[in-house]
Amino acid sequence: MDLSLRTVTVLRYILPLREGGSLPALAEADDDFKYVLKFRGAGHGVKALISELVGGKVAQVLGLRTPELVFANLHEDFGRTEADEEIQDLLKASVGLNLALHYLSGGINYDPAAVKIDGKLASEVVWLDAFLTNIDRTFRNTNMLYWHKELWLIDHGASLYFHHSWDNWEKNAVSPFVMIKDHVLLPQADQLEEVNTRFRAILTDDVLREIVELIPEDWLQWRDTELSPEEIKEVYFQFLTRRVAHSDNFVNEAKHARG
Structure with a gap:
């Protein structure tokens, strides 16, 4: 089984997903797909990203359904026009390599x-x-x-x-x-x-x-x-x-x- 991750570059911040405490976002990347983007600058930082990565890959190996994980690059100038100060601070703190899950459009x-x-x-x-x-x-x-x-498993950020x-x-x-x-x-x-x-x-x-x-x-x-x-x-x-x-x-x- 190929466990490698693709790497994408985030092009567009669409909207915050306020259901989670870490304020993930719906975003579009340079491969024209939409992703749920998890930020390194959020509450538990890179440790939550590690939990998401390890948990998602263990689930994949065990044959459970989980959205594709990708590494997501966030450039320094991304989000400068964002009006919400909380979100702008989050984007500034997340420059570099983040993690994203393929967005399951229509999932309930x-x-x-x-x-x-x-x-x-x-x-x-x-x-x-x-x-x-x-x-x-x-x-x-x-x-x-x-x-x-x-049934799809979508969040392992509280693992480990x-x-x-x-x-x-x-x-x-x-x-x-x-x-x-x-x-x-x-x-x-x-x-x-x-x-x-x-x-x-x-x-x-x-x-x-x-x-x-x-x-x-x-x-x-x-x-x-x-x-x-x-x-x-x-x-x-x-x-x-x-x-x-x-x-x-x-x-x-x-x-x-x-x-």
Whole structure:
């Protein structure tokens, strides 16, 4: 599977998408496609972009539907005519390499009361989010779209929250992830054991290494650690491989929460 990302240049800021706390935007790029643009200058900065990148690529490898991810260049003069000062500040702080998701035009927010998801798919999404420690796929904010009669995962920016308190990554890597109890698809997730066996076989060390190596060095110049970009990548890799090795911890937690 080709995990590489295309790189586009953002040409036009269309409108802010104020549903998210990080103020993403609908934008048009030089390939004539529209994208949901995630900014490096937003709240959690490049760490949210790393979560989005790693989470989206893990979902892709596992066969779940997620919009194409692209690296998105934002030039220094972009947005100078923007009237909204908050947005202009965000654009100025986001010059350089950002991340964008292909815009699923016509997609509607997943409504658990209107659309029934089968146990296999529900178990796959629950496993993914428990693995990634994604705290943000709840009844209040499903972060999924129903598009062309299929379920699409659109936001992984709240995943891998261990990197906001970097020193505890070893403990977080083997955590049961108790917040899975709030997952919107947990009630239907009745095939967790089968999914666990299948997904553990897919997420080999080589696959996880390839995903981690996609993180641009430009996103790894952190002020809150003395680690080099390569050392930071190694922590991400070790976190993910340990998470796979100890997947029974979060699977059992999810099964307990269902019970």
